[in-house]
Amino acid sequence: MTRLAIIDYGSGNVRSVQRALEAAANHFEIPLTVVLTDDPDRIRQADRIVLPGVGHFADCAEGLAARQGVAEALNEAVFRSRRPFLGVCVGMQLMADVGREDIETRGLGWIPGAVERLRPTDPSLPIPHMGWNVLTDIKPHPLLDGLGPEPHVYFVHSYAMNPAHRQHVAAWCDYGGKFVAAIARDNLFGTQFHPEKSQQAGQTILANFLRWKP
Numbered sequence: 001m002t003r004l005a006i007i008d009y010g011s012g013n014v015r016s017v018q019r020a021l022e023a024a025a026n027h028f029e030i031p032l033t034v035v036l037t038d039d040p041d042r043i044r045q046a047d048r049i050v051l052p053g054v055g056h057f058a059d060c061a062e063g064l065a066a067r068q069g070v071a072e073a074l075n076e077a078v079f080r081s082r083r084p085f086l087g088v089c090v091g092m093q094l095m096a097d098v099g100r101e102d103i104e105t106r107g108l109g110w111i112p113g114a115v116e117r118l119r120p121t122d123p124s125l126p127i128p129h130m131g132w133n134v135l136t137d138i139k140p141h142p143l144l145d146g147l148g149p150e151p152h153v154y155f156v157h158s159y160a161m162n163p164a165h166r167q168h169v170a171a172w173c174d175y176g177g178k179f180v181a182a183i184a185r186d187n188l189f190g191t192q193f194h195p196e197k198s199q200q201a202g203q204t205i206l207a208n209f210l211r212w213k214p
Helices: 014-027 040-045 057-066 070-080 199-211
Strands: 002-007 032-037 048-051 085-088 096-101 103-106 111-117 129-134 152-157 159-163 169-174 178-185 188-191
Touching: 002 014, 002 040, 014 032, 014 199, 032 040, 040 070, 048 070, 048 199, 057 070, 057 096, 057 103, 070 085, 096 159, 129 169, 152 199, 159 178
Parallel strands: 002 032, 002 048, 048 085, 085 188, 096 111
Antiparallel strands: 096 103, 111 159, 129 152, 169 178, 178 188
């Protein structure tokens, strides 16, 4: 039985992420126990970890920092114990060195780079970027297996990560210019889009995460 911890730090989409993971596990017959937690001991004991996130980068960073011992437990679980980790939307952005949404805010520093505002070349394109869009330039990775040609996923965001090293980019998307849609490094993976809202493609990615052995 896989023990999965979803980090509960005040971000609003933890329940929808939980339901989507449980649905993926049920559909693909993957034994799974999910806990929503900000308990450092439970984080250390988990087999897999998901960090969701919606809203403002600084607010999410502050919420995570306010949970005593959580950042330290995440670092221990992810880097010492090498637990598979998935960051979703702002949860992915928090993996960067810094976020520049209104004010400059330190991230977890797991992926060198910064989170910057989307600046489409077409001024008629609205910000936030909201709705379905296609993944492009997909890098071979276990979490992206089985998506088929031109997989469509669901986005809601005004900012995106700009990694310092292009080898950390797992997939791109285009919205008046290319931006990073997914990142990967060792046992870390992050999606700017919401797999929990991305129907079949999202379920495939979540099931791949539950089976992933980096």
